[in-house]
Amino acid sequence: xxxxxxxxxxxxxxxxxxxxxxxxxxxxxxxxxxxxxxxxxxxxxxxxxxxxxxxxxxxxxxxxxxxxxxxxxxxxxxxxxxxxxxxxxxxxxxxxxxxxxxxxxxxxxxxxxxxxxxxxxxxxxxxxxxxxxxxxxxxxxxxxxxxxxxxxxxxxxxxxxxxxxxxxxxxxxxxxxxxxxxxxxxxxxxxxxxxxxxxxxxxxxxxxxx
Numbered sequence: 701x702x703x704x705x706x707x708x709x710x711x712x713x714x715x716x717x718x719x720x721x722x723x724x725x726x727x728x729x730x731x732x733x734x735x736x737x738x739x740x741x742x743x744x745x746x747x748x749x750x751x752x753x754x755x756x757x758x759x760x761x762x763x764x765x766x767x768x769x770x771x772x773x774x775x776x777x778x779x780x781x782x783x784x785x786x787x788x789x790x791x792x793x794x795x796x797x798x799x800x801x802x803x804x805x806x807x808x809x810x811x812x813x814x815x816x817x818x819x820x821x822x823x824x825x826x827x828x829x830x831x832x833x834x835x836x837x838x839x840x841x842x843x844x845x846x847x848x849x850x851x852x853x854x855x856x857x858x859x860x861x862x863x864x865x866x867x868x869x870x871x872x873x874x875x876x877x878x879x880x881x882x883x884x885x886x887x888x889x890x891x892x893x894x895x896x897x898x899x900x901x902x903x904x905x906x907x908x909x910x
Contacts, residue, residue, distance in 0.1 A: 705909045707902070708767030708862075709744040710758050710853050715886055716774040717746055719894035724902075734760060741906065743767055747849065750827055754849035758856035768909040769813075769863035772853040773897060775871035775886050776823065777830050779840035783821065783870050786889035788896045790818035791866035794851045795842050798826040807842060810854040813863045815904050823868060825851035831877050845870065863908075867901055869893035 711717040714735070720726070726737035726744055734757050735746040743765040747757030758770060776789075783789070792814050795807040807824070814820070824843035830836050839846055850866050857864035869892070871885045 704766045704768060706738075706741060706743050706765055706767045707905055707909065708758075708761045708765060708770040709742060710754060710761065710770060710772045710849070711744065711746055711774050712749050712754065712849050713774075714746055715883065716890055717744070719891045720744065720773065720897070723894045723898045736761070738765075750848050751825065751852035754852040755856045758853045759860070762856070762860045762862055767862065769865065769905065770853065770857050771897075771901075771905065772850050772864070772866045773893070774847070774849070774868060775882075775890075776845040776847040776850075776868040777836075777876075777882075778870045778873045779824065779830065779836050779844055779846055781873055781875075783844050783873070785870050785873060785885060786892055787819070788867060788869045788893050789821040789845060790815065790901075791823045791845070791850060791868060792820040793822045793843075794854055794866070795822065795824050796826060796851050797824050797839050797842065798828070808851075810851045810858070812850075812854045812857075812866050815865065815901070817904075818867075818901070821845050821868070823847060823850045823866065825849065833874050833877075836874050865901075865905065867893075867897055869896075
């Protein structure tokens with residue numbers, strides 16, 4: 701399916717995306733059915749929150765822009781206190797705690813592509829945000845981070861045979877249960893994550909597509 705020397709970026713919300721648009725000097729291309737920004741090397745789509753939105757947006761991006769590879773970027777919650785606020789991680793494995801295998805009962809797993817040289821983490825993707833400490837503790841047995849889109853992006857990319865990379869930053873920990881706290885933390889740390897992607901991840905990814 702991939703055919704253009706373009707990197708596709710999938711983000712969930714404008715809240716997370718504002719610094720990326722500025723740091724990468726992207727211009728708006730479309731507003732419907734999804735908001736899309738881009739230039740001659742980047743096509744960025746804002747999916748909306750949740751797996752269904754992420755899968756639809758990723759498929760739309762692949763079908764319309766035919767990127768050589770896709771990245772999912774954005775905020776994630778830490779399942780315990782080992783991952784600190786604002787830290788960026790490269791995702792090596794994605795599980796879906798609310799999608800158990802029928803036979804084993806283990807969470808369904810998606811495996812993204814991985815670059816060396818980055819701090820790695822396992823991501824849990826589910827449609828319900830992690831707020832309850834007990835629920836975080838259960839997910840922490842399998843993953844260090846949690847979001848609501850990553851697994852869907854990987855699955856869509858695999859369906860279309862497109863390479864997929866995930867980079868997430870920590871927007872909340874077990875100490876942050878309120879939506880206002882999470883929004884404030886995203887605003888505090890999104891700029892750092894954007895520069896991390898621009899300065900460290902993007903050059904590596906561009907080298908993959910020539």
